[in-house]
Amino acid sequence: MFENITKFFKNWKKKESKSDNNSRDTAKERLHLVLMQDRANVSADFLELMKQEIIEVIKKYIDVDESAIDVRLTNKENSDGTNGAPALYANIPILNIKNEARKSNVKTEKKEENIDKIEENVEKKIEEKKEEEAEQKVEQAEIIIEEVNAKKDDVEDKKEQEEVVVETKEKIKSENN
Numbered sequence: 001m002f003e004n005i006t007k008f009f010k011n012w013k014k015k016e017s018k019s020d021n022n023s024r025d026t027a028k029e030r031l032h033l034v035l036m037q038d039r040a041n042v043s044a045d046f047l048e049l050m051k052q053e054i055i056e057v058i059k060k061y062i063d064v065d066e067s068a069i070d071v072r073l074t075n076k077e078n079s080d081g082t083n084g085a086p087a088l089y090a091n092i093p094i095l096n097i098k099n100e101a102r103k104s105n106v107k108t109e110k111k112e113e114n115i116d117k118i119e120e121n122v123e124k125k126i127e128e129k130k131e132e133e134a135e136q137k138v139e140q141a142e143i144i145i146e147e148v149n150a151k152k153d154d155v156e157d158k159k160e161q162e163e164v165v166v167e168t169k170e171k172i173k174s175e176n177n
Contacts, residue, residue, distance in 0.1 A: 047073065054090060063095040 051071040
C-alpha cells in the first residue's frame with residue numbers, strides 16, 4: 001500500500017512538473033510572439049486581423065478547422081544560423097475542398113483549353129490566308145507574264161510587219177528604178 005501512495009505522489013509530482021513545463025513553454029512562446037511582433041512592428045490586433053482575412057479568403061475554396069489554425073510570426077533563420085527577417089507562419093488544417101473550387105479549376109482548365117483551340121484556329125486561319133494571298137499573287141504574276149508574252153508577240157508581229165513593209169518598199173524602189 002505504501003508503494004501505491006508513493007506512486008501516486010510521484011505521478012502527481014510529474015503532472016505538476018509537466019504543467020509547469022507547459023506553462024513555461026506557453027509563456028516562452030508568448031514572449032517570443034511579443035518580441036517578434038515588436039521586431040516586425042506588428043501589433044497583436046493587426047496579426048489577428050490579418051489571420052481573420054487570410055481565413056476568410058481560404059474559406060472561399062476550402063473548409064478549414066478554425067479552432068486548430070495557427071498563424072504567427074517567426075524568425076526566418078539565415079544560412080549562417082542567425083535570426084533573419086520575420087516570417088509569417090500559417091498552419092491551417094484542411095477539412096474539405098469545396099466543390100466550387102474544384103469546378104473553378106475545371107472551368108479554368110476548360111477555358112485554357114478553349115483559348116488554346118482558339119489560338120490554333122487563329123494560327124490556321126492566318127496560314128490559310130497567307131496561302132490564299134500567295135496563290136492570288138501567283139495568279140497575278142501568271143496574268144502579268146501572259147500579258148508580257150502577248151505584248152512580246154505583238155512587238156514581234158509589228159517587227160515582221162515592218163520588215164514586210166520595208167521589203168515591199170525596197171521592191172517598189174527597185175522596180176521604179
